[in-house]
Amino acid sequence: MSEAVAAAAERVPLVEMRNIRVAFGGVRAVDDVSLSLYPGEVVGLVGGNGAGKSTLIRTLSGAHRADSGEILIDGQPQVIGNPRDAKAFNIECIYQTLALADNINAPGNVFLGREATTPWWNLDDGTMEDATRKVMGRLNPNFKRFNSPVQSLSGGQRQAVAIARAVYFNARILIMDEPTAALGPAETAQVRDLIRQLKNEGIGIFLISHDIHDVFDLSDRISVMYHGRLVGTLNKDDVTTDDVLAMIILGKKPGEATREELEELRV
């Protein structure tokens, strides 16, 4: 266990999700999962398709309600009934789909649902564009098309807008669902730098990714889900990529898998 993680363990977690269950009809999408996240920590959440990663995380961002279980923020039990509640706790989420309104420009999307207004409650486009120019200057310095609908932007630019939205509003808890899936190598590197930077600022980050190297590179701890269950949460330094891959595919912790099962994976 690294010293940083050990120190973190003594503090109160930013978020603690306890015994979360979500079912769709008869399907247990998330089955009794508990997770925690500390300030300045990146927790990688991995698992195959349909493992329940996104559903779990959507209960935290307010997009879904959990059927049962508890969410504690700064040690206090809280109810997150909708995305507005989540945002009130400074939980920001970058969805895999980006969740952008394609017909609206970048400042409009960054401020969607939280528009800056003048004293007479009119939209304050100047303030919003100014703020967006500043935050985008950090994420994507070459970006200039502040008045085009985001529909007309490239994949990387759209991703930058989605990230800008999450970062601008002083997120304390950041959820990133496949943040690099749509990006080229240079852009991916930029997002990685950003994650490290945000981590250093003390933000807690849940990172969902299919890319095991991304996860190993950035995470402090790694949680593996399998068919809605949590297989286990491990310190990155204690495991190898092979261990994690075995957990993702077999749904068993490193010690539990039999030699035959591991042999089969090698083939």
Add this chain to the structure above:
Amino acid sequence: MADAMTSAPASGQESNRGPRRFRGAVAATEVDVRLFGMLFALAGILLGFHIMSGGKMIQPANMVTLVVQASGVAIMATGMVLIIVSRNIDLSVGSIVGVVAMSYALLMTDWLPALGLGLDSPFQWLVALAAGIGIGALIGGFQGFLIAYVGIPSFIVTLGGLLSLRGSVWLLSSGAAVSGLHGEFRKIGGGVLGSIGETATWLVAGVACLAIIGLIVYNRRQRQRYGFPVRPMWAEVLLGAIGCAAAIGLSAFANSNYLPPGLATQFAVENGITEPPGGLKIPLGFPWPILLVMGVTLAMTFLAIRRRFGRYVYAYGGNPDAAELAGINTRLTIMKTFILMGVLCAIAAAIGSARLNGATLDVGQSDELYVIAAAVVGGTSFAGGIGTIPGAVLGAFVMQSLAYGLSFNGVNSPTQNVVAGIVLIIAVGFDTYTRRRGSTR
């Protein structure tokens, strides 16, 4: 992300090598090209019919009539834009107009007098108007509730509304037409009595010019304050000049619409004026329905682009999930669009019933079709998220110009419908084509 910017082509330059300098100039003014295109199309239609009629059609009295005829549909189309933009439809608008128009008539002739507020009371019409607008808002709100909170598709709810509200018109009046409205109320319908006169019309032009210049200066200052790129000065001046010229021109045009000679003579006799040779020329100026269209267009445009409500309507239309995830109260937003639609129907009903001096059973019948057509011709897309208020108003004028122009040239009404239908399809087809070509931007 750095290289992504350079790989994105600048808008449309690859495919169009044409007169690039002109394109650049148009882009510098940042005007809505589609809207200007529609203005030219409208001018072309009017001019075509003018020539067909041997140069008789375009004159103040005819144009005022045309606009007044289109006013109800134009006003409702502004609301229909927001409904269609947020991926719904309202088929009940014509029937709402029917119910509210009948309510105005019954309120003024029957219900309010029963409460001791007769037609002779100076403010009776205001009470009736407020009540009618309330009725419109309630009907819209109820339908909106069923759509947004209960989750019944808007097509079904408003189709039910179309049928049951039209039936309600019958039930309200026991199948009879009602007439004899308050004198002040009748002014809402325009005509000789319902026009604001020469001075007030110039005043409107003056206020409009000041507003246009003020807006341009304000916007420029705002952008300069933050150091954003601004339009070149010549473009600002040109836009201001065009705007002011349009305001003054329209006012002058309205002021060259005179009181009919017979009525002018009567007026002269009543006021002891000796008529000059060639008759007394009394300019009528803008009629109230035109002012209402202008006011509603401005207010709705403001709502659509300067207020949160409008932003949420467009965001929902562009991506309902994104709107929901952004924490927008999407249900309330949708319900509000239908309340607004009900209020706009009530305003249209006021114009319609005031012009009729009463209400018949079929006031507003088929209006839903013209309103939807106006919105769609004006560039509103059923895919959601796209459409402008001024576009829909222009769309209403385009459709009415066709109908008016054809009937002015003696084309019978079945043929008018054939033409209107074909134009609707061509307009939307053209729009889809240009959008598809432009979608690579």
